[in-house]
Amino acid sequence: MKILVVTELRQGKWNNTSFETLAAAQQIAKGTSSAVSALVIGKGVSAFADELASKNVAEVLSIEHDLLEAYTPDGYCIALKQVIESAKPDLVLFPHTYQVRDFAPKLAATLGKGMIGDCVGYRHESGRLVFVRQMFQGKTAADVTFTGAAPWFASFQSGAFRADLLAAHPSGKAPVNSVTVSLSAQQIRTKPLDFFKEAKSAVDLTQAPLIVAIGRGIKAPENIPQAEALAKALGGEIAASRPICDEGWLPMERQIGSSGQTVAPKLYLALGISGAIQHVVGMKGARARAPSSPSTRIRTPRSSKLPTTASSATSSKSCPPSPKNCKKQSEDSHKLHLGIYSLLL
Numbered sequence: 001m002k003i004l005v006v007t008e009l010r011q012g013k014w015n016n017t018s019f020e021t022l023a024a025a026q027q028i029a030k031g032t033s034s035a036v037s038a039l040v041i042g043k044g045v046s047a048f049a050d051e052l053a054s055k056n057v058a059e060v061l062s063i064e065h066d067l068l069e070a071y072t073p074d075g076y077c078i079a080l081k082q083v084i085e086s087a088k089p090d091l092v093l094f095p096h097t098y099q100v101r102d103f104a105p106k107l108a109a110t111l112g113k114g115m116i117g118d119c120v121g122y123r124h125e126s127g128r129l130v131f132v133r134q135m136f137q138g139k140t141a142a143d144v145t146f147t148g149a150a151p152w153f154a155s156f157q158s159g160a161f162r163a164d165l166l167a168a169h170p171s172g173k174a175p176v177n178s179v180t181v182s183l184s185a186q187q188i189r190t191k192p193l194d195f196f197k198e199a200k201s202a203v204d205l206t207q208a209p210l211i212v213a214i215g216r217g218i219k220a221p222e223n224i225p226q227a228e229a230l231a232k233a234l235g236g237e238i239a240a241s242r243p244i245c246d247e248g249w250l251p252m253e254r255q256i257g258s259s260g261q262t263v264a265p266k267l268y269l270a271l272g273i274s275g276a277i278q279h280v281v282g283m284k285g286a287r288a289r290a291p292s293s294p295s296t297r298i299r300t301p302r303s304s305k306l307p308t309t310a311s312s313a314t315s316s317k318s319c320p321p322s323p324k325n326c327k328k329q330s331e332d333s334h335k336l337h338l339g340i341y342s343l344l345l
């Protein structure tokens with residue numbers, strides 16, 4: 001079987017999910033005696049093609065064209081269709097990025113094929129590949145197979161495979177083959193505008209080796225310093241699920257998940273987080289995860305309530321100025337520490 005991995009560059013930088021998908025392709029290839037080709041597309045991509053050639057791939061296909069400098073669904077589909085028709089891969093894999101969601105189903109449909117998108121794994125069973133996709137917010141998983149003839153199209157979710165397990169080329173470098181595509185300006189029906197600019201992150205959680213993430217189970221903002229102290233003591237960073245950032249309890253740049261950052265620390269402590277799929281996609285690359293559970297429930301002051309507005313989030317209503325109540329909060333805060341530390345044991 002021939003596997004083609006379509007990698008992604010965004011504003012002159014790799015989308016790291018490309019390497020995760022390449023790692024997935026290498027694993028599939030190992031179990032199915034297949035050959036993996038990696039493809040890079042754009043303008044001025046020779047250095048990126050060389051970098052791909054250092055990985056354990058049979059060849060790198062490099063598509064360069066002035067009209068591919070900026071991404072357009074028409075440009076990418078027309079160019080990739082030509083490459084797929086000439087290279088004849090059996091399986092075409094993509095990282096499941098926003099860009100891939102935009103053009104890959106169209107590409108597959110142009111070739112009269114379907115696509116299995118957003119896969120989290122695969123199995124090789126009775127001579128055929130079975131792809132695994134999550135359904136109903138990750139509550140269940142579906143096994144999906146291709147019924148028609150190749151080429152088959154699939155994309156892998158960010159964090160589904162580990163980029164650090166990507167194997168290097170055994171003899172140093174794979175051949176890089178330039179592919180010429182025929183593309184004219186008239187074929188491109190959209191005009192790319194400026195890139196959507198995400199809020200600039202002051203903190204790069206992607207580099208954190210340990211993350212203490214808090215969710216709605218933390219109950220009140222006055223409990224956050226304890227989690228922050230834990231993160232600091234362990235040499236890690238504090239992060240959060242979306243409701244915490246929506247409430248303004250922590251800045252947006254600390255949000256993990258589909259609309260936040262994607263992280264892959266060595267250890268991810270999730271405190272009071274239910275594990276909704278939109279959160280899990282942002283942290284499932286973590287080597288070890290420790291969720292809070294009924295047996296390690298966080299003890300929070302009884303009077304604490306999750307505010308429904310950001311303004312009430314900043315008020316500290318959970319500890320009225322009575323010495324008894326404050327003592328109670330202090331005891332319960334201690335229990336919160338114990339609850340958190342027990343996750344480590």
Ligand SMILES: Cc1cc2nc3c(=O)[nH]c(=O)nc-3n(C[C@H](O)[C@H](O)[C@H](O)COP(=O)(O)OP(=O)(O)OC[C@H]3O[C@@H](n4cnc5c(N)ncnc54)[C@H](O)[C@@H]3O)c2cc1C
Nearest residue numbers: 215216217241242257258259260272273274278279297298
């Ligand atoms: C388009 C879209 C994008 C989204 N993007 C994101 C995203 O990027 N990131 C994200 O996080 N979410 C995102 N969400 C929201 C997501 O669906 C969930 O609603 C959210 O992740 C839930 O956050 P949570 O786990 O903190 O809260 P909850 O789901 O309310 O979970 C709280 C958990 O705390 C536990 N708990 C309660 N008390 C205690 C205690 N004392 N000790 C221990 N545990 C306790 C509860 O049992 C529960 O499991 C998105 C949703 C949509 C629709």
